[in-house]
Amino acid sequence: MSASERYLTLNSRDLRLELEELYAAYTACLDEERFEEWPEFFVEQCLYKIVPRENFERGLPLATWLCESKGYLADRVTAIRKTAVYAPRYMRRMVSGIRVLGWKERVLEVRANYVALETLQDELTRVFNTGQYRDKLVVVFDSLLVPNSLIYPL
Amino acid sequence: MSASERYLTLNSRDLRLELEELYAAYTACLDEERFEEWPEFFVEQCLYKIVPRENFERGLPLATWLCESKGYLADRVTAIRKTAVYAPRYMRRMVSGIRVLGWKERVLEVRANYVALETLQDELTRVFNTGQYRDKLVVVFDSLLVPNSLIYPL
């Protein structure tokens, strides 16, 4: 079965449900700090950027995070594990408003809103950050969706 | 095909997915400040109200916003564009808990929770407002759903 045939048979309802599952798995991985599993959501030649909205809207290229391959993502995880020194905290991510913008060959363009909530020890939970996932997902033949790039933040 | 036939064939699973898409499109329109497109989510004879929960629960008619036609919504957008003077900020809306309460002819009664998050320049993101969408949606024959009224806030 070719990619184009798959494209024709994957209807929008099934797709929306697969995306819900993908984002649920993705955020659970991060919420639970299973960082070593996180690069597995990406293809080898991926692009991961966190860009402040103001920079993004002005077309400024400055990114808070920039990883241009899966190996780079793994390096960042190693760095977090080895060097990060910060107060213990819990993060929890909520996702809403998943939208499929369109397809181009095997790549699916998707948007979704997220909010990350942070809880420091003995403090009240607060909003850490909110933003939009701007994802290009590579559709793999066995029907799994793998995020190829996460441009604008988290 | 008549409206009632459509009602009979539109099953609850497809409906829930269409509602997810509708709210994703609606909130994206507002988050991205595409205000000129916003009235297009409404029918001509619509009713759009933002009512504080306390007023709503006491049956008080006082509304923060009240627009009784699509033309009125467009006027509000013009007013926002021409006169609004406020510090630059970004808003992001999350929606959860979509519930279909029932049908009456071609009108679908729906509830959903929302939270709007606000980010002012050089400040941390904070909760702007939370509330419930109390919508009456007109089901159009081509299967699009158009919100007819948004009563209780945002």
Add this chain to the structure above:
Amino acid sequence: MSASERYLTLNSRDLRLELEELYAAYTACLDEERFEEWPEFFVEQCLYKIVPRENFERGLPLATWLCESKGYLADRVTAIRKTAVYAPRYMRRMVSGIRVLGWKERVLEVRANYVALETLQDELTRVFNTGQYRDKLVVVFDSLLVPNSLIYPL
């Protein structure tokens, strides 16, 4: 039709949609303070616990709430109605990231993130609490899902 046959015929897409509806109904019941209806989401021999994440991760058994039967839940509701003295406030719950971990006989293991937002009179809305629903749901033959236990908070 036996439980195992039902398990075989209930596909993951229908299941996800049923879970979305269940959590929407559950949170609406609490948001609207219909507390008397709340125990109806549980089976007789249920377990309802609210556990701080820190305790949970350390394996400490201390729970903020612990109810070991549906009758106990009803008692708690009576206590809330009769004795609770606190400033008037509104709560609103958002749910995201529903994940089905697996089945064991008629019991479905599910995770979901929630955030509860609190609005006190004449104050801005704030994050009250965030956490994870860790639910064991009993699948009833008529296809309704009933939460059997809510372990980690709210």
